[in-house]
Amino acid sequence: MEEQAYDFENLSLGSEGMMVLILQRNLNYLGNNLIEDGLFGEETYNVVVQFQMKHKLIANGIVDYKTMIKVDLEFEKYSKKRKIS
Structure with a gap:
């Protein structure tokens, strides 16, 4: 399976570190307003759920x-859209 080819650890409530920070920055770039602190708290959780639903x-x-x-x-x-505009 494709997923096994990559070393990826799931992120969830309580996770912290650089991967959470990157996630927060990317979600903010997509129009959210998360605090970029590298801590996966309630706000990050809620934005992730909304993203997943969408x-x-x-x-x-x-x-x-x-x-x-x-x-x-x-x-x-x-x-890419922002660079073209």
């Missing part, structure tokens, strides 16, 4: 491989 992913607030890839793809798509 993109028809399992809306459980856990950033698994599929959610992270979708965030990255949306970030790339949005940043």
Whole structure:
């Protein structure tokens, strides 16, 4: 399976570190207003659930491989649009 080719640890409530910070920055770039502190708290959780619902992913607030890839793809798509404008 494709997911096993990458070393990715799920992010969820209580997670912290650089990957959470990157997630928060990317979600903010997509129009959210999270505090970029690298701590996966209630606000980050709520934004993740909304993102998952919008993109028809399992809306459980856990950033698994599929959610992270979708965030990255949306970030790339949005940043390309902004450069063209």
